[in-house]
Amino acid sequence: MKLHHIVLATTATVVALTAGPASAQFQKPEDAIKYRQSVFTVMANSFGKIGAVVKGEAPYNKDEVAKNAAIVATLSSLPWQAFGAGTEGGKAQPGIWTDGAKFKSNSEKMQLAVADLNKAAQSGDLESIKKTFGAAGQTCKTCHDDFKKK
Numbered sequence: 550m551k552l553h554h555i556v557l558a559t560t561a562t563v564v565a566l567t568a569g570p571a572s573a574q575f576q577k578p579e580d581a582i583k584y585r586q587s588v589f590t591v592m593a594n595s596f597g598k599i600g601a602v603v604k605g606e607a608p609y610n611k612d613e614v615a616k617n618a619a620i621v622a623t624l625s626s627l628p629w630q631a632f633g634a635g636t637e638g639g640k641a642q643p644g645i646w647t648d649g650a651k652f653k654s655n656s657e658k659m660q661l662a663v664a665d666l667n668k669a670a671q672s673g674d675l676e677s678i679k680k681t682f683g684a685a686g687q688t689c690k691t692c693h694d695d696f697k698k699k
Contacts, residue, residue, distance in 0.1 A: 574630060582639035585631035588624055595620040596689075599670070603682045611673045618663075618670030618678075621685075625660045629653075640698045652696055659688040 575581040595617040601607035602614055632645055632652070645652045662685040669677035 575633075575636070578636045578638060581631040581633065581636035582641075585628040585641075586639055588628040588631075592621050592624045595624075596685075599666070599678070599682055600686070603679050609675055614678060615670045615673070618667040622663045622667035625663045629656050642696050642698055645696050652692075655688070655692040655695065659685070659692060662688045 575584065598607070598617045599614055599621075602609050632641070634646070637643065637646060662681070666678070666681040666685045669681040
Protein backbone atom coordinates (compact mmCIF):
# COMPACT_ATOMS: atom_id res chain seq x y z
CA MET A 550 0.00 0.00 0.00
CA LYS A 551 1.38 3.41 -0.94
CA LEU A 552 2.16 5.86 1.84
CA HIS A 553 -0.43 8.41 0.74
CA HIS A 554 -3.11 5.67 0.80
CA ILE A 555 -2.13 4.83 4.37
CA VAL A 556 -2.26 8.50 5.36
CA LEU A 557 -5.65 8.95 3.69
CA ALA A 558 -7.07 5.82 5.31
CA THR A 559 -5.78 6.90 8.70
CA THR A 560 -7.24 10.37 8.27
CA ALA A 561 -10.62 8.94 7.31
CA THR A 562 -10.58 6.64 10.33
CA VAL A 563 -9.74 9.46 12.72
CA VAL A 564 -12.49 11.62 11.25
CA ALA A 565 -15.02 8.81 11.53
CA LEU A 566 -14.10 8.17 15.14
CA THR A 567 -14.26 11.83 16.12
CA ALA A 568 -17.33 12.91 14.14
CA GLY A 569 -20.11 14.37 16.23
CA PRO A 570 -21.98 17.57 16.90
CA ALA A 571 -20.10 20.75 16.11
CA SER A 572 -20.59 22.01 19.64
CA ALA A 573 -18.61 19.03 20.95
CA GLN A 574 -15.77 19.57 18.48
CA PHE A 575 -15.14 23.28 18.52
CA GLN A 576 -14.45 25.44 21.56
CA LYS A 577 -15.63 28.60 19.80
CA PRO A 578 -17.64 29.36 16.64
CA GLU A 579 -14.50 30.95 15.17
CA ASP A 580 -12.74 27.57 15.48
CA ALA A 581 -15.44 25.92 13.35
CA ILE A 582 -15.23 28.69 10.76
CA LYS A 583 -11.43 28.43 10.56
CA TYR A 584 -11.64 24.63 10.33
CA ARG A 585 -14.11 24.53 7.45
CA GLN A 586 -12.34 27.32 5.56
CA SER A 587 -9.04 25.47 5.95
CA VAL A 588 -10.52 22.24 4.60
CA PHE A 589 -12.03 24.08 1.62
CA THR A 590 -8.69 25.83 0.95
CA VAL A 591 -6.79 22.55 0.78
CA MET A 592 -9.52 20.99 -1.37
CA ALA A 593 -9.47 23.95 -3.75
CA ASN A 594 -5.70 23.74 -4.05
CA SER A 595 -5.74 20.08 -5.05
CA PHE A 596 -8.81 20.51 -7.26
CA GLY A 597 -7.11 23.45 -8.99
CA LYS A 598 -4.07 21.33 -9.79
CA ILE A 599 -6.33 18.82 -11.54
CA GLY A 600 -8.09 21.70 -13.30
CA ALA A 601 -4.81 22.95 -14.71
CA VAL A 602 -4.25 19.55 -16.31
CA VAL A 603 -7.83 19.34 -17.60
CA LYS A 604 -7.50 22.80 -19.17
CA GLY A 605 -4.16 21.92 -20.76
CA GLU A 606 -2.28 24.46 -18.63
CA ALA A 607 -0.15 21.77 -16.96
CA PRO A 608 1.20 18.47 -18.27
CA TYR A 609 -0.70 15.31 -17.40
CA ASN A 610 1.06 13.33 -14.70
CA LYS A 611 -1.09 10.35 -13.80
CA ASP A 612 0.36 9.98 -10.30
CA GLU A 613 -0.06 13.66 -9.41
CA VAL A 614 -3.64 13.79 -10.66
CA ALA A 615 -4.46 10.60 -8.76
CA LYS A 616 -2.87 11.99 -5.59
CA ASN A 617 -4.77 15.28 -5.81
CA ALA A 618 -8.07 13.55 -6.56
CA ALA A 619 -7.59 11.29 -3.53
CA ILE A 620 -6.96 14.34 -1.35
CA VAL A 621 -10.13 16.06 -2.58
CA ALA A 622 -12.20 12.90 -2.10
CA THR A 623 -10.91 12.35 1.42
CA LEU A 624 -11.40 15.94 2.49
CA SER A 625 -14.87 16.17 0.93
CA SER A 626 -16.44 14.62 4.02
CA LEU A 627 -14.75 16.93 6.54
CA PRO A 628 -16.13 20.49 6.40
CA TRP A 629 -19.79 19.66 7.06
CA GLN A 630 -19.32 18.96 10.77
CA ALA A 631 -18.23 22.59 11.18
CA PHE A 632 -21.58 24.03 10.06
CA GLY A 633 -23.48 23.34 13.28
CA ALA A 634 -25.83 25.73 15.02
CA GLY A 635 -23.97 28.70 16.40
CA THR A 636 -21.19 28.59 13.80
CA GLU A 637 -22.68 31.17 11.46
CA GLY A 638 -20.22 33.55 9.85
CA GLY A 639 -17.17 33.55 7.68
CA LYS A 640 -18.01 33.21 3.99
CA ALA A 641 -21.15 31.19 4.72
CA GLN A 642 -24.55 32.60 3.82
CA PRO A 643 -27.43 32.23 6.30
CA GLY A 644 -29.19 29.83 3.91
CA ILE A 645 -26.94 27.07 5.21
CA TRP A 646 -28.84 27.20 8.49
CA THR A 647 -32.27 28.18 7.15
CA ASP A 648 -32.32 25.65 4.28
CA GLY A 649 -30.32 22.83 5.78
CA ALA A 650 -31.93 20.18 3.57
CA LYS A 651 -30.75 21.89 0.38
CA PHE A 652 -27.30 22.47 1.85
CA LYS A 653 -27.04 18.82 2.89
CA SER A 654 -28.20 17.69 -0.55
CA ASN A 655 -25.60 19.90 -2.24
CA SER A 656 -22.84 18.55 0.03
CA GLU A 657 -23.84 14.95 -0.71
CA LYS A 658 -23.87 15.58 -4.47
CA MET A 659 -20.40 17.09 -4.25
CA GLN A 660 -19.06 14.15 -2.27
CA LEU A 661 -20.43 11.69 -4.83
CA ALA A 662 -19.03 13.72 -7.72
CA VAL A 663 -15.54 13.93 -6.24
CA ALA A 664 -15.66 10.19 -5.49
CA ASP A 665 -16.34 9.67 -9.21
CA LEU A 666 -13.47 12.01 -10.05
CA ASN A 667 -11.19 10.07 -7.72
CA LYS A 668 -12.19 6.77 -9.34
CA ALA A 669 -11.47 8.20 -12.79
CA ALA A 670 -8.16 9.66 -11.64
CA GLN A 671 -7.05 6.37 -10.13
CA SER A 672 -7.82 4.66 -13.47
CA GLY A 673 -5.58 7.11 -15.33
CA ASP A 674 -8.12 7.65 -18.14
CA LEU A 675 -7.67 11.33 -18.95
CA GLU A 676 -10.94 11.63 -20.89
CA SER A 677 -12.83 10.18 -17.93
CA ILE A 678 -10.97 12.55 -15.61
CA LYS A 679 -12.00 15.52 -17.74
CA LYS A 680 -15.66 14.43 -17.74
CA THR A 681 -15.83 13.79 -14.00
CA PHE A 682 -13.84 16.93 -13.21
CA GLY A 683 -16.48 19.02 -14.99
CA ALA A 684 -19.29 17.32 -13.09
CA ALA A 685 -17.51 17.76 -9.75
CA GLY A 686 -16.77 21.40 -10.52
CA GLN A 687 -20.43 22.00 -11.27
CA THR A 688 -21.44 20.68 -7.84
CA CYS A 689 -18.95 23.06 -6.23
CA LYS A 690 -20.28 25.98 -8.27
CA THR A 691 -23.89 25.19 -7.40
CA CYS A 692 -23.17 25.17 -3.68
CA HIS A 693 -21.04 28.33 -3.90
CA ASP A 694 -23.81 30.10 -5.83
CA ASP A 695 -26.39 29.07 -3.24
CA PHE A 696 -24.47 29.30 0.00
CA LYS A 697 -21.17 31.22 -0.23
CA LYS A 698 -20.86 34.98 0.13
CA LYS A 699 -19.39 36.62 -2.93
